[in-house]
Amino acid sequence: MLALRDRVIACWEARVRSAIAAAQALRHPMLLDTLPTFYDNICESVTPGYQRARAVSGTSIAAEHGGERARLSAYDHEALIGEYQVLRGAIADVLRDDGVDLTHAETAAIHHAIDGGIKDAVNAFTLVHSALRERFIATLTHDLRTPLTAA
Numbered sequence: 120m121l122a123l124r125d126r127v128i129a130c131w132e133a134r135v136r137s138a139i140a141a142a143q144a145l146r147h148p149m150l151l152d153t154l155p156t157f158y159d160n161i162c163e164s165v166t167p168g169y170q171r172a173r174a175v176s177g178t179s180i181a182a183e184h185g186g187e188r189a190r191l192s193a194y195d196h197e198a199l200i201g202e203y204q205v206l207r208g209a210i211a212d213v214l215r216d217d218g219v220d221l222t223h224a225e226t227a228a229i230h231h232a233i234d235g236g237i238k239d240a241v242n243a244f245t246l247v248h249s250a251l252r253e254r255f256i257a258t259l260t261h262d263l264r265t266p267l268t269a270a
Contacts, residue, residue: 121162123213128155131202131209139201141193149191153184154206161210161232165225185240189247199244203237 132150135142142150157180163169164176188194210229214221221229 120165120210120214120219121159123217123219124155124158124162126217127158127206127209127213130213131206134205134209135202138205139194139198141195141198142202145192152187153180154202156180157184157232157236158206158210161229164232165221165228179239181236181239182243184236185243186247188240189244194244196241196244199240200237203233203240207233 128151131154132147135150160178160180185199188199207230
């Protein structure tokens, strides 16, 4: 799987750019963001002998990805989730095209990793949007207080 990393990521990028409108505005490094590291974690989770039992264990990489999408893009939660769904398909298609047969346990580990990534990313995305909303309301309230007091 690790040897196919560049092909999986290239496939993912092409599909995300065509499927998610907000992704078209992002430059290559910003679109990739933490995806290569997340993919490496998935590879480690399905490799015998690695200590990483699950791709999302002991890492905040998916949460970082969700937070970055909230702060630096025009993404909504559906676009964020869509990225992970596209990743699932890109992994499956590239591995199949290359003749890589996964065991049931390996396939389940990949699905678990992506589902966990979705959960972590959406939680972080929501927290960042909440904080931005609260900051906006606090600023608006402060800015309106002075004119209202004078009136």
